[in-house]
Amino acid sequence: MDKFTTLQGIAAPLPIVNIDTDMIIPKQFLKTIKRTGLGVSLFYEMRYDTEGKLIEDFILNTKPYDNSKILVAGDNFGCGSSREHAPWSLKDFGIRCVISTSFADIFYNNCFQNGILPIVVNAEELDRLMSAAGSQLEFNIDLPNQSIQVGNHSINFDIEDHRKERLLQGLDDIGITLGYKEDISSYESNKKTQKPWLFGDL
Amino acid sequence: MSNQSPKTLFDKIWSDHLVRQRDDGTSLLYIDRHLVHEVTSPQAFEGLKIANRSVHRPDATIAVADHNVPTINRQNIEDPQSKIQVETLAQNTKEHGIQYFDLMDQRQGIVHIIGPEQGITQPGMTIVCGDSHTSTHGAFGALAFGIGTSEVEHVLATQTIVQNPAKNMRISVNGELPFGVNSKDLILYIIGQIGTAGGTGHVIEYAGSSVQGLSMEARMTICNMSIEAGARAGLISPDQITFDYIKGRPYAPKDSHWDQAVEYWSSLPSDNDAHYDHEIVINSSEIDPMVTWGTSPEDVIAVNGTVPSPDSAKSENKKKSIERSLDYMGLKPGTKMTDIKLDKIFIGSCTNGRIEDLRKVATIVKDKKIASHVQAMIVPGSGLVKKQAEEEGLDTILKDAGFEWREAGCSMCLGMNPDQLKPGERCASTSNRNFEGRQGRGGRTHLMSPELAAASAIKGNIADIRDFS
Numbered sequence: 001m002d003k004f005t006t007l008q009g010i011a012a013p014l015p016i017v018n019i020d021t022d023m024i025i026p027k028q029f030l031k032t033i034k035r036t037g038l039g040v041s042l043f044y045e046m047r048y049d050t051e052g053k054l055i056e057d058f059i060l061n062t063k064p065y066d067n068s069k070i071l072v073a074g075d076n077f078g079c080g081s082s083r084e085h086a087p088w089s090l091k092d093f094g095i096r097c098v099i100s101t102s103f104a105d106i107f108y109n110n111c112f113q114n115g116i117l118p119i120v121v122n123a124e125e126l127d128r129l130m131s132a133a134g135s136q137l138e139f140n141i142d143l144p145n146q147s148i149q150v151g152n153h154s155i156n157f158d159i160e161d162h163r164k165e166r167l168l169q170g171l172d173d174i175g176i177t178l179g180y181k182e183d184i185s186s187y188e189s190n191k192k193t194q195k196p197w198l199f200g201d202l
Numbered sequence: 203m204s205n206q207s208p209k210t211l212f213d214k215i216w217s218d219h220l221v222r223q224r225d226d227g228t229s230l231l232y233i234d235r236h237l238v239h240e241v242t243s244p245q246a247f248e249g250l251k252i253a254n255r256s257v258h259r260p261d262a263t264i265a266v267a268d269h270n271v272p273t274i275n276r277q278n279i280e281d282p283q284s285k286i287q288v289e290t291l292a293q294n295t296k297e298h299g300i301q302y303f304d305l306m307d308q309r310q311g312i313v314h315i316i317g318p319e320q321g322i323t324q325p326g327m328t329i330v331c332g333d334s335h336t337s338t339h340g341a342f343g344a345l346a347f348g349i350g351t352s353e354v355e356h357v358l359a360t361q362t363i364v365q366n367p368a369k370n371m372r373i374s375v376n377g378e379l380p381f382g383v384n385s386k387d388l389i390l391y392i393i394g395q396i397g398t399a400g401g402t403g404h405v406i407e408y409a410g411s412s413v414q415g416l417s418m419e420a421r422m423t424i425c426n427m428s429i430e431a432g433a434r435a436g437l438i439s440p441d442q443i444t445f446d447y448i449k450g451r452p453y454a455p456k457d458s459h460w461d462q463a464v465e466y467w468s469s470l471p472s473d474n475d476a477h478y479d480h481e482i483v484i485n486s487s488e489i490d491p492m493v494t495w496g497t498s499p500e501d502v503i504a505v506n507g508t509v510p511s512p513d514s515a516k517s518e519n520k521k522k523s524i525e526r527s528l529d530y531m532g533l534k535p536g537t538k539m540t541d542i543k544l545d546k547i548f549i550g551s552c553t554n555g556r557i558e559d560l561r562k563v564a565t566i567v568k569d570k571k572i573a574s575h576v577q578a579m580i581v582p583g584s585g586l587v588k589k590q591a592e593e594e595g596l597d598t599i600l601k602d603a604g605f606e607w608r609e610a611g612c613s614m615c616l617g618m619n620p621d622q623l624k625p626g627e628r629c630a631s632t633s634n635r636n637f638e639g640r641q642g643r644g645g646r647t648h649l650m651s652p653e654l655a656a657a658s659a660i661k662g663n664i665a666d667i668r669d670f671s
Contacts, residue, residue, distance in 0.1 A: 113352035
């Protein structure tokens with residue numbers, strides 16, 4: 001997985017609440033069997049009209065926001081479907097950090113599987129960052145120090161240690177868990193005795 | 203927590219599945235059943251192949267294609283991409299020795315319908331699937347939640363998942379449900395009360411006499427939409443109704459295993475005095491038949507209510523959100539919900555595509571005709587639901603009333619197959635999400651119960667079942 005340490009750049013403001021994963025990447029793009037190539041379809045229905053032409057005033061279609069690496073969005077970002085196509089499409093577009101007051105649980109988890117940093121800030125800070133994003137100010141995201149710096153303003157954010165470590169080092173979660181193979185086997189042997197009905201073939 | 207301290211149902215399942223803590227402080231949780239479908243699994247199988255890893259427990263994994271499948275002609279999937287996705291699932295499951303119900307198998311259907319139907323879903327289990335509506339299985343007192351594709355790969359490779367414990371929330375609904383109110387109304391009402399982020403970080407346990415009195419199918423409707431309240435999982439205590447539902451199903455425990463299982467299942471309900479981080483108590487008499495007016499499941503109102511005004515919003519953000527929803531939905535504040543004219547009716551999905559749902563619809567539309575300007579379709583949740591309905595003669599009643607009778611699948615709940623709304627079309631839907639574009643670009647969705655959707659099909663407008671005769 002790609003590492004995440006620091007990130008600099010302007011941020012795109014998307015002041016809409018409850019942005020769901022259907023909005024982030026609509027159903028017709030879930031038919032792929034690959035993880036890549038979804039960036040062009042990110043926010044499809046907001047970015048393209050019914051004939052497939054760019055909607056020019058949508059934020060990610062305007063310069064310089066068409067190169068945004070950071071998104072500042074309204075409450076409850078990423079609600080709805082579990083589709084990991086949502087973080088895949090954000091990442092493929094170039095977005096590596098999303099800032100909001102809250103994230104839906106599954107989406108939040110999926111971000112960390114893909115080297116994307118979701119940052120939770122309070123409502124007042126979100127307002128401030130939303131206007132800074134609108135003014136095209138440069139954001140400096142520093143994961144080791146858990147800070148967002150915009151101009152002279154600095155905000156600290158919380159993140160669980162294990163998630164931070166995994167992003168900093170780009171660790172393979174399955175590889176780590178396979179290191180506990182013996183614990184898993186011994187759990188299984190115990191349960192085969194305690195709950196034998198769980199071990200018949202499906 | 204000591205062994206003596208009172209535990210919730212969630213706490214009990216959690217501690218019974220804890221393999222160990224990893225060195226990074228996260229918990230490794232054992233997964234009893236992994237359900238797999240065609241949309242969120244190809245990249246996971248590809249990941250296994252690249253890393254040269256195998257499936258740890260094919261015997262605990264089951265697969266079915268449901269999201270992409272056509273509901274008319276099963277012989278041929280016209281969309282080449284959908285076809286590749288379904289074929290990829292068939293190929294992957296064959297390669298790894300995973301049981302797969304193909305499109306011609308009568309047991310095929312929506313993954314969350316077939317788990318319970320086959321007796322695969324049982325109390326006290328941990329169940330995951332790369333689909334957010336995995337919360338459905340919580341109706342059996344199983345800890346069941348949706349996961350992303352990277353986690354699907356993790357479960358395939360290790361039969362475990364990396365988690366931190368959720369918080370406990372209990373929502374108790376007490377009293378007899380009023381006439382015309384059923385489980386769909388109950389869950390829509392709850393989502394309206396707590397909002398789509400109200401359950402974030404929590405597992406919601408539904409309790410109280412109204413919930414205990416419900417059938418398994420009605421309980422599944424409630425747990426199914428827990429995710430629409432932000433909770434990854436919903437739970438209902440297993441009881442005699444649960445055991446009776448499971449007994450005799452193909453994958454249910456048999457003989458001495460059955461007795462052993464029931465003894466274990468009976469130990470699962472939350473202890474008296476167990477601690478909940480958040481408690482909500484609702485009196486069922488507050489609840490009306492519910493319908494959504496906007497583009498989030500929290501945009502919900504009693505069916506005899508009116509479309510809300512942005513001016514009623516408590517915050518500037520909420521006001522903007524109402525304005526955006528009303529614009530998308532093409533609705534004006536103050537319009538009576540029952541004055542809203544419909545184009546399509548969709549009855550089906552993992553929320554309301556079970557046999558009881560179809561029976562209710564058939565009872566309401568028997569010897570009547572749907573309004574001439576609406577198109578109405580019924581998509582049974584599985585091949586076996588369809589077969590059962592046909593044995594009971596429900597298909598004849600429904601077809602006589604003007605409904606299209608389709609093959610099983612997810613269909614217009616999300617429109618990955620050809621069943622979609624056209625721009626501006628308005629649909630009464632028994633599904634779970636009214637997001638912008640969910641049922642087709644520009645499509646307008648009103649979520650409601652099967653009873654309301656059936657009455658609405660006849661009236662041609664959103665209808666209040668209480669005024670319907």
